[in-house]
Amino acid sequence: MEETQNIDVTKNPEAEDAIESTKQKQSEEVEHHCDEQQKQSQEEDELRKLLLSDIEELPLSPPSATQLNFVSYFITDFTKPGHDHYIYRHANGLCVIGLAPTHRAFKDQGGITNIDFNVGKSDRSVLKVSGKRKKNAMRSESNTALCKVSTANDSYIVRCCVKGSLLEVNERLMKQPQLLNSSADREGYIAIIMPRPADWTKNKESLITLEEYKEKKQDILLEPYFSDIPHLRRLALMSDLSSRIVSQIEYYFRRIRAMTDDIHLILRSMGSSTTVEVQVNS
Amino acid sequence: MADETKPASGDSAGLSNGLVSHGDHKSRRVYQAARSLHSGAVKDLLSLGVCERCIFRLVSVEAFDSDLSSVSASTLRSWLESGDEEAASSEESSCCIVCLGVLQFVFSDAKQTLVRSECGSDYAARVTDLVKEEGHEFDSFGLEVYVPATILENERAVLLYLKGKYNSESWLQSEKISVKDALKVLVLDPLKVSLGAKSDSSSFQIRLTYSKASDEAQGASETTRERKKRKTDEENGSTSMSENSFEKVYEPCILSIHCNKMPIFFSGRYFKYSRNVSQTRWIIDDERMGEASVEELIGGNILPACLGDSYKFHAAGREDIDVRMLGSGRPFLIEVQNSRKCPSQQSLTEIEEKINKSEKKLVGVKDLKFIGSQCWAMMREGEAEKQKQYAAIVWIARPVEEKDIDSISSLKELKILQKTPVRVLHRRSPLERERTIHWMKVEKIKGSSHYFLLHLCTQAGTYIKEFVHGDLGRTTPSMGSILGCRAEIIQLDVTDVKMGDS
Numbered sequence: 001m002e003e004t005q006n007i008d009v010t011k012n013p014e015a016e017d018a019i020e021s022t023k024q025k026q027s028e029e030v031e032h033h034c035d036e037q038q039k040q041s042q043e044e045d046e047l048r049k050l051l052l053s054d055i056e057e058l059p060l061s062p063p064s065a066t067q068l069n070f071v072s073y074f075i076t077d078f079t080k081p082g083h084d085h086y087i088y089r090h091a092n093g094l095c096v097i098g099l100a101p102t103h104r105a106f107k108d109q110g111g112i113t114n115i116d117f118n119v120g121k122s123d124r125s126v127l128k129v130s131g132k133r134k135k136n137a138m139r140s141e142s143n144t145a146l147c148k149v150s151t152a153n154d155s156y157i158v159r160c161c162v163k164g165s166l167l168e169v170n171e172r173l174m175k176q177p178q179l180l181n182s183s184a185d186r187e188g189y190i191a192i193i194m195p196r197p198a199d200w201t202k203n204k205e206s207l208i209t210l211e212e213y214k215e216k217k218q219d220i221l222l223e224p225y226f227s228d229i230p231h232l233r234r235l236a237l238m239s240d241l242s243s244r245i246v247s248q249i250e251y252y253f254r255r256i257r258a259m260t261d262d263i264h265l266i267l268r269s270m271g272s273s274t275t276v277e278v279q280v281n282s
Numbered sequence: 283m284a285d286e287t288k289p290a291s292g293d294s295a296g297l298s299n300g301l302v303s304h305g306d307h308k309s310r311r312v313y314q315a316a317r318s319l320h321s322g323a324v325k326d327l328l329s330l331g332v333c334e335r336c337i338f339r340l341v342s343v344e345a346f347d348s349d350l351s352s353v354s355a356s357t358l359r360s361w362l363e364s365g366d367e368e369a370a371s372s373e374e375s376s377c378c379i380v381c382l383g384v385l386q387f388v389f390s391d392a393k394q395t396l397v398r399s400e401c402g403s404d405y406a407a408r409v410t411d412l413v414k415e416e417g418h419e420f421d422s423f424g425l426e427v428y429v430p431a432t433i434l435e436n437e438r439a440v441l442l443y444l445k446g447k448y449n450s451e452s453w454l455q456s457e458k459i460s461v462k463d464a465l466k467v468l469v470l471d472p473l474k475v476s477l478g479a480k481s482d483s484s485s486f487q488i489r490l491t492y493s494k495a496s497d498e499a500q501g502a503s504e505t506t507r508e509r510k511k512r513k514t515d516e517e518n519g520s521t522s523m524s525e526n527s528f529e530k531v532y533e534p535c536i537l538s539i540h541c542n543k544m545p546i547f548f549s550g551r552y553f554k555y556s557r558n559v560s561q562t563r564w565i566i567d568d569e570r571m572g573e574a575s576v577e578e579l580i581g582g583n584i585l586p587a588c589l590g591d592s593y594k595f596h597a598a599g600r601e602d603i604d605v606r607m608l609g610s611g612r613p614f615l616i617e618v619q620n621s622r623k624c625p626s627q628q629s630l631t632e633i634e635e636k637i638n639k640s641e642k643k644l645v646g647v648k649d650l651k652f653i654g655s656q657c658w659a660m661m662r663e664g665e666a667e668k669q670k671q672y673a674a675i676v677w678i679a680r681p682v683e684e685k686d687i688d689s690i691s692s693l694k695e696l697k698i699l700q701k702t703p704v705r706v707l708h709r710r711s712p713l714e715r716e717r718t719i720h721w722m723k724v725e726k727i728k729g730s731s732h733y734f735l736l737h738l739c740t741q742a743g744t745y746i747k748e749f750v751h752g753d754l755g756r757t758t759p760s761m762g763s764i765l766g767c768r769a770e771i772i773q774l775d776v777t778d779v780k781m782g783d784s
Contacts, residue, residue, distance in 0.1 A: 050608060051673045051735065051775055058730050062677050062770055065751045069705060092708040096754065129712050167712060168701075172755060179755070186768075187755035192704065252680075 066186065074100055074213035075161050075206060079143060084217065085161050086185065087207060093200065095162050097146070098189040099180060102220045108151035111181035115173045119145040119157065125171045134194065137165035142203060146191055149180065162203055164195030308349040315344055316361035323448055324362050332440065333378030334358035335385040339464055340440065343452065346459045351402030351468040355386055380437050381461045383534030384429060384492055390536045406472035409539065413477065413488055416541040417589065419623040422480040425470060426489040427462045432529050437461070485544035495533040543620050548584060548630070549653040549660065551611030552576055553646035560603040562595060572603050579645045581616050583633050589622035598661055599742065601776050609671065609777040611648055615657050627651065669720060671739045671778035672746050676761060679768040681731040686765055687724040694721055701756035703748045717744040733772070747771050
């Protein structure tokens, strides 16, 4: 093999030259291409530096979008004792309504199992609001019924709490009512209402702030109860600092839960009736 | 009669006993036309108080043309009056009852001084002075004339009277040129000369607006009674010019001149380096939101260079106040109203440098240049079909794992459904919009297990922040739902706005 190659080389010096120069050109091109790539990656590096230039320190747990953009209000024992709701008001005036962690419904075993928007005179989930002017929105008073949530034992009427136009109800809850148990303050929100400025000013008087809410509902917040995730949420509220790492705790807690379920499976298969429990103490 | 070797001045006021010396063929034409008019009608109109040029307009068979421009009113008058060889009247002619002095080249200026001109070129010189005061640079212009409605009404009354008296005369049947058009015919050529510009339907308009002097004082025109009388006169035809069928105006009109240049456009790309600068001026309750605006930083520098009245800012898309615009920049247009001059490319480059080198480094500009009518096509290119690229710093509730990086990068052309985000729901329709995330890339950030840098390329109109944090579950799928945990967006930057070829 090599011999053949050698012969080739010695036989055609001109060809050799030609090959040489082509090779040179090729390597020049490769170099040029490398240069361009280098330039490109240099630009990318600069961009990356720029992208990361702003962050001084990344906090362990940053405030959520809800905390940043909304002001939290609460209304407690609305029309009935234990009917506690939150009203998150955006800077643009819109209000997100939902169940506060101390709502009676969460105390029932099994938590909330069902939600029905067909209350009052119409089914709130079929209303179609359209256009910038929010045509066809239902005008509601603060005590207008929004929906009915049911647990194993009981059912509770949830009301609007705010006077205004009903823009939207969270129809995802109909298929996934457990969202109310796991994240009532985010994906488990119930409705979005748009109050008129004058109505809001009046309404605001009957609402309380987060601090006031914590104080008022201290006992309930410290009470142990059945469903685990909202319990953590209450603890977070009470201890104040961990409201920001609640979701991290939730994640690890869920992991632990999954592991304990696995342990249970093993124990069952071994014929044991031992149980494993995880407790969170404040 | 004619001394054809005399130089052409056209104006013979001052020569003895009405004998005219007309040095050029133009004045001779006018003279001959004047002599050929129906003398009875001419006499009637003169005694009514109609001016010479209006008489020409209304009684002549030949078309009214610019030759009349160089003949003074007094000369015209002497030619019109029957060959009794009366001396040209030297009295100050009163205001024409039809054109209110417009065609007599008489007007009151802004300072309420009476301005009289003998001929078209004299008038043009006065107008030129006023135009020059506005300061525009131009090499072509369009001329617009506005006259008070009374002129039309009075003309109608006079024509009615003529019809009543000279019903079947041939000269009465032809279409009469309006006062507005007549003025344009008379002064357009002299204006072209004295302004040193061409005339066309161009981007620069000179508007001559005549308004009644008495309007200022009273603000009323015809009373109902006058209107009714005029109507019945029209129906019956009248042989007399009754007092109430036309409005007597004793003072010449006020002339105001307004020059307007059509808007000019500049294009370029801008960068936004600050998270406290909005794209356009944003003011709530008398307070400015943010430190400054891209619109003002760029437009505020271009406007003085154009000596314009105002500007408008148009951009191909927008970003939030707390989102930086990096990478290739976002295309924009600056529209300047009524610019007095057009800055050179050199000045534009200087403006670009000034903005880029400014101390605060809030905004940057590139490729700033003058652009013509194709500007809107260029803007539209950047709209709905185009893709945008972003870089976001994302936090998740659990540590980032290798499988996350892989699972995200493997998602191509991901379709998401976004309900109108809560933060804009107050001003936009509640809709569910389908959008596509074309690709995503995850980069770990040194020293942090919960944060990562997310590069993504999406369809125009995608709400990135909501895609990351899920907007209370109203955007699905979201970063959080894909990774199975809570996700928040810490900061967002636009890294590319793809526009056609650039």
